Amino acid sequence: MSLDLFKRLGLFIIMCAVQILILNHIHLFDVATPFLFVYFAISFRRGTPKWAILLWCFAMGLAVDVFSNTPGLASGALTLVGLIQPYLLELFVPRDSTEDLECSAATLGMGKYALLSSILLFVFCLLFFVLEAFTFYNWIYWLICTGSSTALTLVLILAIESIRKK
Amino acid sequence: MYNLLDFLRKYHHWFLFLLLEALSVVMLLSYNSYQGNAWLSSANRIAGKVYEVESGVTSFFSLTRVNEELTLRNFYLERQVDQLRRLYTDITNDTTVEERNELRFLSQYKLIPAKVVANTINKPDNLITINKGKDDGVEVDMGVACGNGVVGVVYLVSDHYAVVIPALNSSASRISCAIRNRNYFGYLHWTGGDPQTAYIEDIPRHAKFKKGEWVVTSGYSSIFPQGILVGQIEKVFNSSDGLSYKLQVRLSTDFSCLRDVVVISDKSAIERTRLLEAARDSIKAKSN
Numbered sequence: 018m019s020l021d022l023f024k025r026l027g028l029f030i031i032m033c034a035v036q037i038l039i040l041n042h043i044h045l046f047d048v049a050t051p052f053l054f055v056y057f058a059i060s061f062r063r064g065t066p067k068w069a070i071l072l073w074c075f076a077m078g079l080a081v082d083v084f085s086n087t088p089g090l091a092s093g094a095l096t097l098v099g100l101i102q103p104y105l106l107e108l109f110v111p112r113d114s115t116e117d118l119e120c121s122a123a124t125l126g127m128g129k130y131a132l133l134s135s136i137l138l139f140v141f142c143l144l145f146f147v148l149e150a151f152t153f154y155n156w157i158y159w160l161i162c163t164g165s166s167t168a169l170t171l172v173l174i175l176a177i178e179s180i181r182k183k
Numbered sequence: 184m185y186n187l188l189d190f191l192r193k194y195h196h197w198f199l200f201l202l203l204e205a206l207s208v209v210m211l212l213s214y215n216s217y218q219g220n221a222w223l224s225s226a227n228r229i230a231g232k233v234y235e236v237e238s239g240v241t242s243f244f245s246l247t248r249v250n251e252e253l254t255l256r257n258f259y260l261e262r263q264v265d266q267l268r269r270l271y272t273d274i275t276n277d278t279t280v281e282e283r284n285e286l287r288f289l290s291q292y293k294l295i296p297a298k299v300v301a302n303t304i305n306k307p308d309n310l311i312t313i314n315k316g317k318d319d320g321v322e323v324d325m326g327v328a329c330g331n332g333v334v335g336v337v338y339l340v341s342d343h344y345a346v347v348i349p350a351l352n353s354s355a356s357r358i359s360c361a362i363r364n365r366n367y368f369g370y371l372h373w374t375g376g377d378p379q380t381a382y383i384e385d386i387p388r389h390a391k392f393k394k395g396e397w398v399v400t401s402g403y404s405s406i407f408p409q410g411i412l413v414g415q416i417e418k419v420f421n422s423s424d425g426l427s428y429k430l431q432v433r434l435s436t437d438f439s440c441l442r443d444v445v446v447i448s449d450k451s452a453i454e455r456t457r458l459l460e461a462a463r464d465s466i467k468a469k470s471n
Contacts, residue, residue, distance in 0.1 A: 072199070097204070
């Protein structure tokens, strides 16, 4: 249990650092930003207490927010992802799997994992850009941002997972 | 009662979710109006330190270009000073007046050099973090400029860092500026997109000026002294209500490679604000 906690903490710090120092500066074609820290929310094991997921997600979002001067923006969006993740994972796990199944491409299969993470990513990006813009004035730009950021992050996450699988 | 407790136990994570979301929304809505909240921004100690290390590494790679730019600018300014000095002595036959004026001008302002540690240019509302704070004499609402021109206004201050609202902030930045040598003034306004292009509104219809003329700070607000470079007029439009001109300006500051800035601390500003407040109060008292 405590080993798991330390692993989480390690992942937390790495994800934060990567997001803040590298990925926050990327704006591909002025629309797509990779939000790799959502990977942190996707990767919770089956059977992790739901309140723990929520608190972790909130903390992760807040950490990123503090560094990018947007308090409440990423934390709000990531907390929603943390709420959905355990329910969505239940739908994807194979029938005879263990209680503490790891949520990764190795255990779920690449296809299922890709679908799971793309749904969570889409929810995150949708809420993130809605909260950022706060209006629907420029809704085409907003849709492009959501779609392209989701796609870019998905590519990154699948790349990481395919490396981990080997 | 038991049913209620059971209900709470079963769905406690939903309540936690609502609580955290509410917290997020409160933070989101309160950030723009609540000035004292420096620790939830990149002005806090840990974030500032991390960004300082990062910018130390990245600034190393842009040093050559920055150096070139500064050398050019320095050369240009030296020539200008030289020319002006010659002109002045030709007219007045007095070689010391200018130095005296310069000293008087400089003694009015205190310049605090600072380094940019975090900077964005691609959001609609960009913010800059600098590595000088309350302990170095930086206060809220001081002006910030760099070698090439105006940068922005200090917004949040912690002990060692400060967050600046740059001209590239579409919702909060309004810098009062004027066309050089013509004294028509308006407000600088950025609408997002290109970080080199901004607009000046409220230039009166009877104003006479040409494309390519320089725009400088007006000195009417107590934030910037008069004459800091803002940019060059590129295009002229009619404003949406047709009552004034709207100028498209090419900003002289390159926000994408901003490293060294100075915070301008105006000693006379306190006196001026106090006077202005007193004037407002007396007007209010009269109208009542």
